[in-house]
Amino acid sequence: MKLREVKDILEAEVIVGEDILDLEVKTAFGADLMSDVLAFAKAGSLLLTGLTNTQVIRTANVLDIAAIILVRGKKPSSETIALARELKIPILTTKYILFETAGRLYMKGIVGCLPKVENTSGRN
Amino acid sequence: MGETNQNLYSGSFNIEGGNFNSAGIVSTNIKSILKKLGIPGDIVRKAAIVSYEAEINVVSYAKKAVVTLTVNPGVVHIEVIDEGQGIPNIDLAMQEGWSTADQRIREMGFGAGMGLCNIKNYSDEFHISSEVGRGTHLKMTIQTP
Numbered sequence: 001m002k003l004r005e006v007k008d009i010l011e012a013e014v015i016v017g018e019d020i021l022d023l024e025v026k027t028a029f030g031a032d033l034m035s036d037v038l039a040f041a042k043a044g045s046l047l048l049t050g051l052t053n054t055q056v057i058r059t060a061n062v063l064d065i066a067a068i069i070l071v072r073g074k075k076p077s078s079e080t081i082a083l084a085r086e087l088k089i090p091i092l093t094t095k096y097i098l099f100e101t102a103g104r105l106y107m108k109g110i111v112g113c114l115p116k117v118e119n120t121s122g123r124n
Numbered sequence: 125m126g127e128t129n130q131n132l133y134s135g136s137f138n139i140e141g142g143n144f145n146s147a148g149i150v151s152t153n154i155k156s157i158l159k160k161l162g163i164p165g166d167i168v169r170k171a172a173i174v175s176y177e178a179e180i181n182v183v184s185y186a187k188k189a190v191v192t193l194t195v196n197p198g199v200v201h202i203e204v205i206d207e208g209q210g211i212p213n214i215d216l217a218m219q220e221g222w223s224t225a226d227q228r229i230r231e232m233g234f235g236a237g238m239g240l241c242n243i244k245n246y247s248d249e250f251h252i253s254s255e256v257g258r259g260t261h262l263k264m265t266i267q268t269p
Contacts (some may be wrong), residue, residue: 034233038173038242043165055180055232058148062155064165064174079145087152 001109002066003090006046009104010069016081017067017090017111025066027113030102038043041065042113048101052076057083065089071098082122132161133195139182141208144232147183150191151176161195167268170246171200174264177239178204182227185209186259198269204262211254216242216250249268 004021014021016044029041030048041047043064049056052074060068067090070076076084076091084091094101101104135157137150155172163171175191182189186208211217218240225235244250248258249265 013210027186032233033236033238034240035177035236035242037233038177039238039245043169049233051233053232054145058152058176059233062148062151062176063169 006105007092009108010096011021012069012092015076015091015093016084017096020090023066023090026110028039028102028105028110029113030098036045038063040088040114040117045113046110048098050074050098052080054080054083057087060089061087063110069094069101071096071101127161130197130198131194133157133193136190136192139179139189139191141182141187144183147179148176149182150179153179154193157193158195158200163200167266168268170175171202173246174191174243175202177242178262180234181239184225198267200266202264203237204257207259210256210258211260214252214254
C-alpha cells in the first residue's frame with residue numbers, strides 16, 4: 001500500500017513528507033516505548049506512536065522506519081519537524097486512537113512487522 | 125589475520141551527559157559512516173541501535189563519554205567509555221525491566237530497563253565493566269559478512 005492510501009484510510013494530516021507519499025509500505029509496529037521499537041520494529045515499517053519528541057525521529061532513523069504515524073491527534077514540536085525534514089522521514093498525524101489506527105490499517109492489509117515476540121521476555 | 129592492518133575506519137565522537145536533545149546524533153553519524161563504507165543495511169542498523177541505546181544511557185546517567193568506532197574487514201567495533209556515576213551491580217542492570225530512570229528519561233520513550241539488553245542482543249559480542257564513581261565501559265562487536 002502506498003503512504004498516500006495510509007493517509008486516506010486514517011484521514012491523516014501530512015506534517016512532513018508530502019512529496020514522498022508514493023512510498024510503498026506493508027508492515028507496521030505500534031508502541032510508545034522507544035526501547036521496544038528498537039527491540040522489535042523492522043526496517044521499512046510504519047511506526048504508530050503517541051510520542052512526539054525528537055527521539056521518535058532518531059529511533060525511526062536508526063531503524064530505517066518508512067514513516068511515523070502520530071496517533072490521538074498528536075502534533076510534533078518544531079524541533080521534531082525540523083529533524084524529520086533533515087532525515088527525510090515522513091510524519092503523518094491522525095485523530096484515531098492507537099487501537100483504531102492499527103485496526104483500520106490491518107483491515108486494509110497492513111500487518112505487524114512481527115506477529116508476536118519469540119519468548120516470554122520478548123528478546124530476539 | 126592482521127585485522128588492524130586493514131583498518132577501514134577509525135574515529136571517535138564525544139557525548140555530553142544530560143544533553144537530551146543531542147542523544148542520537150552520534151548514532152546517526154555512525155550510521156552514515158557505515159553506509160558509506162558499503163556495510164550491509166542490517167549490520168548498519170544493528171550498529172546504529174547499539175550506539176543509540178548507549179547514547180541514551182550516557183545522556184541519562186553520565187557526565188560525558190567518548191564513543192570509538194573501528195571498522196575492519198569482517199567486523200565493526202563500538203566502544204563507549206563514560207565518566208559518571210558507574211553501575212554498582214552490573215548483573216542487576218543487565219536484568220530486563222530493572223531501571224533507575226527518572227521522569228525525563230521516561231518521557232523520551234526510554235527508561236524501561238531495556239537499553240543494556242537491547243545492546244547485548246544486537247551485538248555479536250558484548251562486554252561491560254563499571255566502577256562506581258568513575259564510569260562505565262561498553263565494548264560491542266558486530267560481525268559483517
